Amino acid sequence: MSSTFAVFMGLLGLAVGSFLNVAVSRVPAGRSVLRPRSACPGCATPIAARDNIPVVSWLLLGRRCRACRIPIPARYPIVEALTGLLFAAEALRFGWSETLPAALVFTAGLLALAACDAELFLLPLRLVYPTLGLTAACLLTAAGATGQWHRLGVTAACAVGAFALFFALHWVRPAWLGFGDVRLAGLLGTGLGWLGPWHLVFAVVAGSFAGLLVGLALMAAGRMTRQTRLPFGVILAGGAIAALLVGAPVVRWYDSLSDPYANTIGTSLTTGGHRP
Structure with a gap:
């Protein structure tokens, strides 16, 4: 039960990490974290759902935007992976x-x-x-x-x-x-x-x-x-x-x-x- 719970919390952490990346990119600039939807900073192409899977999309895209091919910073998968790992670890540490x-x-x-x-x-x-x-x-x-x-x-x-x-x-x-x-x-x-x-x-x-x-x-x-x-x-x-x-x-x-x-x-x- 504890391992299943940890896996669930780890997946939740990946999703939360994706939101954290939005916050890190927008909050220092005074922009809303809710609108508009995420887009490539280079070509302004909206990011499709298939390209917004935490960590996986970054790897499948070869670390580049699908439209303009500019590099996607490594900070994105790092924050997502860290959030997932830490959520899982804390689920094991504190339980429900x-x-x-x-x-x-x-x-x-x-x-x-x-x-x-x-x-x-x-x-x-x-x-x-x-x-x-x-x-x-x-x-x-x-x-x-x-x-x-x-x-x-x-x-x-x-x-x-x-x-x-x-x-x-x-x-x-x-x-x-x-x-x-x-x-x-x-x-x-x-x-x-x-x-x-x-x-x-x-x-x-x-x-x-x-x-x-x-x-x-x-x-x-x-x-x-x-x-x-x-x-x-x-x-x-x-x-x-x-x-x-x-x-x-x-x-x-x-x-x-x-x-x-x-x-x-x-x-x-x-x-x-x-x-x-």
Whole structure:
């Protein structure tokens, strides 16, 4: 059942990824994501349904427009495939739970924002705020369905705390962080606070460490210098998605290091033993 559900969510993710590509192409330019229908940017020929199948159409067309043969950017199949894979992975991670809708909305929004930041060094408000609002609405629904209102309080605290911290960093050294990254931090606090504050910490640390490694590798290869600008939104989004998928075991491992009895609590509860 879980594998069937994951496949279904993966197919849904492919379709969502196709919509995300539309958003990435149009939102930074201030255009509607609903109208007009998708068309080739080179020759303005409307894209037929047979040429709009996620990933598959790009491959069958030889990566070029059917009408004018201009290249279709690789970003299109990459976003579609990533969305499908992440939706499937999160279906396996969370199952059919109250948390899953928020995780999917959060992930989709992060992918669109990361794509915009990678291409334009821009985190559009018209993507940040709808993602924030929809994620918060899903979490509010989850809290109402489960009665876990305290988790909603933690979520709000994480959102405010992350925004305040990044705002302070931006105020001290604007060259370090753009204000778009400050807004993104608030979104990260909302999406990860429901799982716990340490998931947010993991996202920032893991994302920053990965960005450092990538930067060092690019400098070693001569493809960037210390003055080269990196899209920090991509780094934060990657760390947040990693926190969603693998944050829980990492947090449990950290707890076991700080609390030598953490690994025995479950055994004690089931056997009737008592912790000293």
